[in-house]
Amino acid sequence: MKQVTVFHPALRALHWLMAAAILAMLFIGVGMVSTVSSWHGLLVSIHKPLGVMILLLVVVRLWLRFATVKPALPASIPGWQRAMAHLSHLALYLLMLGQPLVGWAMLSAAGYPVTLAPGVVLPPITGVSNDLYALLRPLHTWLALALFATVMLHLAAALLHAFVLRDGVFASMAGTRKQ
Secondary structure, eight states: OOOOSSOOHHHHHHHHHHHHHHHHHHHHHHHHHTOOSTHHHHHHHHHHHHHHHHHHHHHHHHHHHHHSOOOOOOTTSOHHHHHHHHHHHHHHHHHHHHHHHHHHHHHHHHTOOEEEETTEEEOOSSOOOHHHHHHHHHHHHHHHHHHHHHHHHHHHHHHIIIIIIOSSHHHHHHTOSOO
C-alpha cells in the first residue's frame, strides 16, 4: 500500500468545508432557538438545507475516507492517544450523521416539512407523533451540545499538534506537510 503524508485533496476540502458548515450550523441553531425576532424565519430557512448539506457531505466524506489512503499517525503518539483519536473521529462521524437525521425526524414527527428551496421538500422520515417529537426535540439539542464539545476537543487536539507537538498531524490535513 502506498504511504502518504497528507490526506487526499478532496478529503481535505470536505474537512474544511464541513468544519465551516458545522460551526455555522451550531451558531445558527443557537440563534434560531433563542430568538422570536424577524431573524427566526431566516435562520430556520438556512438551518434546514445546511443540515441536509452536512448529511450529504458526511456520506461522501465517509466514502472518500475508506476509498483513499490516509496518512499514518506519527510513531511518537502513544497508544492511548491513538485510541482517543480514533474514538473522537468515530464520535464526530456518528454525530455528523445523527444530528441531521434526528433533526429531520424531529420535524417529520412535528408535521413540519423540510424545505430545501422553493418547491423542494424532503419527504417525512417518520409519521406525525407528539410523543416522538417530545423525545427528539431535546435529543436534537443534546446531540448539538455533544457535537459542539467534540468539535472543540478536536480543535484543541489539532492546535496541540500544530503549535506544540509540531508532529505533522495537523499539516497532514492542512496540506502543508511534505509529500
